[in-house]
Amino acid sequence: MRPSDPAAPAFVRLAAHPLRWKLLTELAASDYRVRELVERVSQPQNLVSYHLRLLRGGGLVTARRSNFDARDSYYHLDLQQCAHALTNAGTALHPALGFAPTPPLPSSARLERRPTVLFTCTGNSARSPIAEALLRHRTDGHVEVTSAGSHPKPCLHSDAVQVLREQHGIDISGQRPRHLDTLVGHRFDYVISLCDKVREVCPDFGDRPRLVHWSIPDPAAATAPGPVGHPAFVRTAADIDTRIRYLLPLLTLTPQEVQP
Missing domain, CATH: 3.40.50.2300 (Response regulator)
Structure with missing residues (x-):
């Protein structure tokens, strides 16, 4: 790669990993605890926790202590942040793609x-x-x-x-x-x-x-x-x-x- 070549946007680098993409798709449907994500993606807990930390560091996923059992934490996908990240990634590829997606109303x-x-x-x-x-x-x-x-x-x-x-x-x-x-x-x-x-x-x-x-x-x-x-x-x-x-x-x- 030439030094002047632009790096891929952060969202693309984070989401492109197969396991992180799987975690994102699971969390897009519901908030889950680590042990539930381990079961849903069929991967070891230490690996799941590592990639969740990366997603949290990228601002796409948040975590909060469970009110039922404080030893547990629930992970949540910030869809609004994902929408902005996708828009920024689109803009980096072509200015015409830089429009924030809006969820459509039910028809x-x-x-x-x-x-x-x-x-x-x-x-x-x-x-x-x-x-x-x-x-x-x-x-x-x-x-x-x-x-x-x-x-x-x-x-x-x-x-x-x-x-x-x-x-x-x-x-x-x-x-x-x-x-x-x-x-x-x-x-x-x-x-x-x-x-x-x-x-x-x-x-x-x-x-x-x-x-x-x-x-x-x-x-x-x-x-x-x-x-x-x-x-x-x-x-x-x-x-x-x-x-x-x-x-x-x-x-x-x-x-x-x-x-x-």
Whole structure:
């Protein structure tokens, strides 16, 4: 290679490795613990951990301690960061390729029936009702969505209600937490857990729904109740909204089109 030849963009160098690409594709579907990734990619734990460190160093993957078992960590693929990295790689190849990809909205023309999505967390007072409200808002009724908790609180967290109203113009003040047991027997295409504890106790809904985990900290545990638009709840809603935007294109895919 001549000294003046440009190096491949960082994303290309990171993603080109077969094992790292496999880890990226697994994490694109759900957050996972190391031992789960080891099983899914059929590689030794030390090798998987090494490549996860490289992906974290490249800013594509993040990790956080599990709220269920602090000895575990959940790994998460930052799809927004991947979108920017892909755009930068495209620009390096040709300026005309430097346009940030935007996840498309579900097309009702492709839907034989409305997809069904269940969001779960422990108390069903903050994370899961925020996700339910944001998905319903973004799909304008084209998706049937609900939420529930393993140990529902008596009412929604006031900061969750206020952040949705102030930041997104959504009013969920009349909603009440519900128990997961009330939904047993219902059919769902996606069951998405938003806290590490509920993932371990979520009931089996049959019909093989697609199980997805989003390891998101409880904003109510981050700090004491505060003013309207509490920063922890603002960050949580923004994180959930980003994840939902990247979920939207999958909701119109057939089971055969979705990666296992």
